[in-house]
Amino acid sequence: MDALVIGAGPAGLMAAEALAAAGRRVVVVDAKPSPARKFLMAGKSGLNITHAGPDFMAAFPDWLAPMLDSFGPDAVQDWCRALGQEVFTGSSERVFPVAMKASPLLRAWLHRLGNAGVELRMLWRWQGFDAGGFAFDTPEGREVLRPAVTVLALGGASWARLGSDAAWVPWLAEKGVQIAPFQPANMGFLVDWSPHMAKHFGQPVKGAALCLSTGLRERGEFIVSSKGLEGGGIYAVSRALREGASLNLDLLPDLTVEAVAARLNKARRGDTIAARLRKLGLSPVVAALVQEWGRPLPDELAPLLKALPVPLLGPRPLDEAISTAGGITRDAVTEGLALRGVPAEFGPIFACGEMLDWEAPTGGYLLTACLATGLWAGRAAATST
Structure with missing residues (x-):
């Protein structure tokens, strides 16, 4: 040698x-x-x-x-x-x-x-x-x-x-x-979930755009886990999030807020928020995120679906x-x-x-x-x- x-x-x-x-x-x-x-x-x-x-x-x-x-x-x-x-x-x-x-x-x-x-x-x-x-x-x-x-x-x-x-x-x-x-780097982020989210752990969120306060916008899939959010979409913006950027989700990125509102206006008067979200074609896990973080009134729903604030508690530990x-x-x-x-x-x-x-x-x-x-x-x- x-x-x-x-x-x-x-x-x-x-x-x-x-x-x-x-x-x-x-x-x-x-x-x-x-x-x-x-x-x-x-x-x-x-x-x-x-x-x-x-x-x-x-x-x-x-x-x-x-x-x-x-x-x-x-x-x-x-x-x-x-x-x-x-x-x-x-x-x-x-x-x-x-x-x-x-x-x-x-x-x-x-x-x-x-x-x-x-x-x-x-x-x-x-x-x-x-x-x-x-x-x-x-x-x-x-x-x-x-x-x-x-x-x-x-x-x-x-x-x-x-x-x-x-x-x-x-x-x-x-x-x-x-x-x-x-x-x-390339890590998940912690979220303090309510007990109602447990049945959605392990489910992917597809088709959303991750929008950061820095102006960065990334389309990517991520996973709702028992500890928070992880997966490729989150990893792609993890550096900016680690450095202090805030995160919103655009859950219907191919529609304007006016188009979302127009679709919601077709709902029946007595429809619940859950029913309105279902009629928009949103998956159960996405609907759960809206209820978890937004708790919206019907007339507030369209802008919320275009900019759902995500309350992250910080990155997962270094070793993970x-x-x-x-x-x-x-x-x-x-x-x-x-x-x-x-x-x-x-x-x-x-x-x-x-x-x-x-x-x-x-x-x-x-x-x-x-x-x-x-x-x-x-x-x-x-x-x-």
Whole structure:
């Protein structure tokens, strides 16, 4: 071994592949019993590998542009095909493997890495720096490794049970690495429901527009859960909500308020609010939300359906978020993603993936950036010594 990768998620495995391709002897260590556990979890309901939309780059901070230019959506798709996994692009411009699962892609990738000489050591948990090297708790006891070059791919601070627990933060901070505090990203939001909403938990809200006080308007489906609201539509606006924007729902986004009022005026005089909502074609869960948050009089119903205020109590906890904002800041790394200021006795150290301070939406963006930064860091690390 002369190259060490700590973390066997997509970013770490991509860094290992780049190092091996450059002729380095690579060992990948991970605290969990098997690699890429968050990657596999993300693929359980259909692996969204990348996004083919024209505004892909707009989702990222500018400093990631060289990495995403080098390994963007087209390159990700070619990479999948080279591993024997054909892909297709859905109507939303999200790209999926035909198999729709992460496991076939991961198996093929691990096989290729093994053929390239990459060694995986599982249940090796990094415990910080010690005696000029990297200390680990392993099944055989404590080990200290002193590689020529190291790539860190330890993830952010969400889904600790899958490996991203941010335990590394104090070890890098004490070496002078600047780290922005972690915040939840692509997360659900808490709502204090009345007991009447319990029968609607797990139901999707479809066709609504999410309208923020910032002017942002997003069409997307979301789920009413026992804890609040979650799902793709909410995740798409979660950053603005986390930063303090308020949320209204336009429940009939294809109609003007006058058109909604005209339809409501056709109701019979004795119709209840529930009956009026049903005649508009609104689903039971949507009608329940109107009753939960609006309690309207009939003549107030049309404007309420076009701007239903949503009383959010704040984001779900950090560990429940799909991803995180925060991490190693841009100023703390070089153009090649090497950490600045770490003592030379540990050799060059690079970082990639969700350890870095960038934020992106779901829909293939996150995974592509993890792969791209892993490849970039691996290539830079391969030529560093």
